[in-house]
Each structure stands twice: as C-alpha cells, then as structure tokens.
Amino acid sequence: EGKRDLTGRKVLITAGGTREPLDPVRFIANRSSGKMGYALATEAVRRGGQVVLVSGPVELAPPPGLAEFIRVERAEEMAEAVLSRAPEMDVIIKAAAVADFRPVQVAEQKVKKGDGDWVLHLQKNPDILAILGARKRPGQVLVGFAAETHDLLANGAEKARRKGADFIVANDVSRPGSGFGSDTNEVTFIFPDGATISWPLLSKQEVAARIFDQIVQLLGEEE
Numbered sequence: 001e002g003k004r005d006l007t008g009r010k011v012l013i014t015a016g017g018t019r020e021p022l023d024p025v026r027f028i029a030n031r032s033s034g035k036m037g038y039a040l041a042t043e044a045v046r047r048g049g050q051v052v053l054v055s056g057p058v059e060l061a062p063p064p065g066l067a068e069f070i071r072v073e074r075a076e077e078m079a080e081a082v083l084s085r086a087p088e089m090d091v092i093i094k095a096a097a098v099a100d101f102r103p104v105q106v107a108e109q110k111v112k113k114g115d116g117d118w119v120l121h122l123q124k125n126p127d128i129l130a131i132l133g134a135r136k137r138p139g140q141v142l143v144g145f146a147a148e149t150h151d152l153l154a155n156g157a158e159k160a161r162r163k164g165a166d167f168i169v170a171n172d173v174s175r176p177g178s179g180f181g182s183d184t185n186e187v188t189f190i191f192p193d194g195a196t197i198s199w200p201l202l203s204k205q206e207v208a209a210r211i212f213d214q215i216v217q218l219l220g221e222e223e
C-alpha cells in the first residue's frame with residue numbers, strides 16, 4: 001500500500017526544540033512540539049526508508065519502525081548526534097527548532113533570588129544545517145526549514161544558498177494554524193536559485209508527503 005520510494009535510503013530527521021540549561025532546574029527553550037519532524041519520520045518509515053530520528057524533548061511517542069531514535073537536549077548534543085551520522089545518510093531534514101544561543105555559563109547549583117537582577121550572557125550555538133551543507137557529499141539531499149515571521153521568501157532563498165540546502169521549507173510562524181504546535185502547516189519550498197513552490201494549509205502529515213515527493217525527485221536527478 002502506498003509508495004515505497006525510499007526503500008534502501010538512509011534518512012535522518014531532526015525534530016522538536018532544544019533546551020539550553022541555565023542551572024539544574026531552568027532552561028531556555030522554544031515552542032516546537034516536534035509534530036512536523038515526527039510527521040516526516042512517520043512518512044519516511046511508511047515509504048520504506050531506514051529512518052534515524054534525532055529529537056529534542058517532546059511529548060510525542062517515537063513512530064514505530066525507526067532504525068534509530070536518539071533523544072537530545074542541548075543544541076550541541078543535537079549537533080554531535082547529527083554530524084556523527086551524517087556521512088552515511090542519503091537524506092537529512094532539519095525540522096528541529098535549534099536554539100541559536102546558549103548561556104555562556106551554566107550554574108552548577110540552583111541560582112537563588114538574591115537581591116539584584118540576573119543578567120544572562122548568551123553565545124552562539126553551532127549552526128548544524130550550515131555545517132551539514134559545507135560537508136554535503138554528492139548525491140546527498142539536504143533539506144532545511146525556515147521559521148520566519150516576516151520576509152519569508154527573501155530570507156528563505158538566502159538561507160538555502162548560505163546553508164547549502166537543496167531546498168528550504170519556509171513556514172510563516174506568525175500565521176494561525178501554521179508553524180509551532182499546530183497539526184497543520186502552510187509552507188513554501190524555496191530553492192537556492194529563488195524558485196518557489198507554495199502549498200495551501202495542509203496537515204503536517206500531508207506536508208511531510210509533499211516534502212518526500214520533492215526529495216525523491218531530487219534523488220532521482222542525482223543518479
């Protein structure tokens with residue numbers, strides 16, 4: 001039943017948000033539920049892929065049939081899990097909302113209220129997608145996401161080029177029913193040359209199917 005067009009393909013998907021600890025009880029996080037990434041993993045398994053899912057902390061059960069499930073918290077842990085497995089992958093999709101910044105210092109003990117304010121100093125996390133793009137081997141398909149609240153198309157094309165992705169799935173996260181947390185998403189595929197394909201509001205499962213239709217086409221062109 002259905003397409004088995006990922007048979008024999010190794011597919012790595014990242015999902016969910018990362019957590020950047022401040023002290024043993026506090027962290028900086030974001031609103032990613034993992035639904036988009038888990039829908040992609042479900043679709044890839046259904047189509048016969050050998051699927052590795054690297055997930056931040058989310059409230060979803062991993063889909064059955066995965067080749068590997070790796071749970072991570074911090075962006076640096078996600079980077080390690082993804083980059084160590086990337087060379088053998090045919091397809092990599094970065095649906096995770098990776099924290100761009102982490103606290104410079106992580107307190108070993110819980111920070112007390114004390115008297116004054118607590119000023120945070122944040123430093124940049126590694127950009128996993130950009131590293132993957134720089135290391136991409138011929139035949140490998142790399143797909144990024146772009147969560148934007150404005151200038152979606154201009155930012156997406158620039159992001160695809162700069163990060164070496166075959167295409168970027170851009171979602172306007174300020175739109176109702178789209179982006180973080182919802183069961184639906186309204187996305188535009190943006191290619192490095194500026195070409196775009198826009199989809200109507202669809203369930204995240206349907207968005208996942210459209211993404212793999214595009215990926216399978218790209219895999220075919222590489223051969």
Ligand code: PMT
Binds near residue numbers: 032130147
């Ligand atoms: O999880 P859901 O609730 O279903 O929500 C889905 C989603 C909105 C999280 C998803 O559709 C989405 O847009 N994911 C990417 C969110 C994001 O971090 O966008 P960005 O524009 O900040 O990053 C661009 C790309 O670079 C992404 O592919 C991201 O995974 C990647 N990135 C970003 C920062 C970083 N340090 N390393 C990265 O690899």
